[in-house]
Amino acid sequence: MKRMHNSLKYSVIIGCIVLLSACQISEQQVTEVAEPELTKPSPLSLSEYCAANSCRGDIDVLVATMNGEVRLQNSEFWPVVYQNEIIVLPGDRLFIEAELDSDNNIHSLRHVEHNQHPERTFELYFRQLRGNYGMQFSLRNPFEMPVKFDIALSDAAGNQTSVGSCPVRAKRSYLERWAQPATELRLSNPRTLAANADIICSS
Numbered sequence: 001m002k003r004m005h006n007s008l009k010y011s012v013i014i015g016c017i018v019l020l021s022a023c024q025i026s027e028q029q030v031t032e033v034a035e036p037e038l039t040k041p042s043p044l045s046l047s048e049y050c051a052a053n054s055c056r057g058d059i060d061v062l063v064a065t066m067n068g069e070v071r072l073q074n075s076e077f078w079p080v081v082y083q084n085e086i087i088v089l090p091g092d093r094l095f096i097e098a099e100l101d102s103d104n105n106i107h108s109l110r111h112v113e114h115n116q117h118p119e120r121t122f123e124l125y126f127r128q129l130r131g132n133y134g135m136q137f138s139l140r141n142p143f144e145m146p147v148k149f150d151i152a153l154s155d156a157a158g159n160q161t162s163v164g165s166c167p168v169r170a171k172r173s174y175l176e177r178w179a180q181p182a183t184e185l186r187l188s189n190p191r192t193l194a195a196n197a198d199i200i201c202s203s
Contacts, residue, residue, distance in 0.1 A: 050076045061090050063156060064133055065181045070156045072183055080111035086149075086187040088126040090135070096122040098190070104145065106190040118142060123173075126185050133181045141168035146193040151176075154184035166201035167193055 049055065056079060061072040078087050086096055086109065095115045099108040115121045123140040141147045146167040154160045168174040 046076065046078065049078070053079070055079055059089065061183070063090055063128060063181050063183050065156045066133065067156075070181070070183065081109045084109060084188065084190075086124070088124055088137075088185040088187070090126055090128050090183065092124065092126050094122075094124040096124065098122060100143065100192070104192045106147070106192060109190070124187075128181065129177070133179070135178045135180070135182045135185075137176045137178075137185060138173055139168055139187075140173040141170060143192060144170050145195045146170055146197055146199065148189075148191055148193060149187040150189040152186045152188070153178065153180075153182040154186075156181055156183060158183070160184075160186070164201055164203045167197070167199050169199060170195065 046055075056077040057075055059072060059074040059077045063070045063072070072089070077089075080087060080092075080094060081096065086094070088094060095112050097108075097110045097112050097117060097120055098106050099120065101107060112121070115123065119142055121142050123138075123142075125138045127136055128134070129136055135153070137151075139149070146169055148167040149165060150162065151165040152160050152162045163178065165176070166174060
């Protein structure tokens with residue numbers, strides 16, 4: 001009788017172990033089910049964007065290359081400030097107003113036709129040098145602290161490459177030259193530096 005009682009007890013214990021194992025397997029199976037990935041919206045094409053927003057028009061730019069002139073001609077083009085980037089074409093002289101928040105973060109970039117607020121307006125000039133294929137870019141910083149941008153250039157084939165850049169000292173101008181022709185320059189990630197920051201150029 002005692003042996004039967006022990007057998008019954010062992011059966012109950014084994015049953016509980018099996019039941020617990022089944023619960024663990026079931027729980028593992030639930031947690032291993034991957035959630036479906038959200039589909040990211042595709043970026044708008046130029047024509048789609050310009051159909052709903054104000055764009056630049058009548059673009060006609062000539063850039064000299066070793067293989068002859070490259071002409072950029074379009075009835076519409078991205079605005080000067082697009083998604084917090086400044087898009088500069090050869091021959092552009094631009095005024096870009098900006099604001100500083102309480103932490104001196106640059107925001108609210110805006111292209112304006114005239115420099116009515118020099119204390120908060122960047123001045124940009126991008127051109128091809130005469131007599132060779134290189135490019136020259138100048139940028140004036142209106143603020144009381146150094147400012148740094150990331151810079152990318154597009155070549156004659158439209159390939160974009162990040163290039164080195166230097167901080168622009170407070171109330172000063174920055175001049176940069178590149179030996180190769182470029183059809184577009186983009187400035188992004190504008191940020192201020194401490195007033196006493198070292199002026200270190202990125203490569």
